[in-house]
Amino acid sequence: MKKPYPPYDSIPVTTVHAVEDLLVRVGMSTHDQHTEMTAARLTYYLSYWFRPSNPPRFTTFENECPVVDQMIVVTPTPFWACCSHHLLPFFGTVAFGYIPDQRLVGLSMVPLLVKEFCTRPWLQEAMTTQLGDFFQETLRPIGLGIVTKATHTCQMLDLGGPQVPEMVFADLRGALRESDRARAEFYSLIGGE
DSSP states (O other), X not given: OOOOOTTGGGSOHHHHHHHHHHHHHTTOOOOSTTTTTHHHHHHHHHHHHTSOOOOOOOOEXXXXXXXXXXXXXXXXXXXXEEETTTOOEEEEEEEEEEEOXXXXXXXXXXXXXXXXXXXXXXXXXXXXXXXXXXXXXXHOOSEEEEEEEEEEHHHHSOSSSOOOOOEEEEEEEEHHHXXXXXXXXXXXXXXXX
């Protein structure tokens, strides 16, 4: 293996050798100019996925002067994550909306949270639901909705199974789940049906 260069030189050599051994065992040559650093790159990529998650400081504000009682929507924010079944990326968008009660969220907080929260191994459904849990606990809104749309690279590979072009998963709570009117407004604002 070629001597690693930054940022790959910070990875333990024994870990890189273990990944290189795996690659060789599944039939990959690791001895040409294009693959001699593959084990180090893959190790770096995997250590990024598995790093401890530290959600950013989540700024909220009191809902006063004037009180906001209408729906607030953050239109689809790009994300990428890693499928916990296959360790392959999936990517797409997260749309978030809520009807505030006592707290409002700082606008920049939603994309920051999505980026930090999603970038690890997940099932899309669990990722969406846990994002919903975080927003619910932090804001305690009258209603909230999160919709994730994602393309899964594991489904794009032709391994004999059916191809799923995109998966959509919604987590609706409170007024957005209970009220047809609020739900319709939410979907309309995020560009849905």
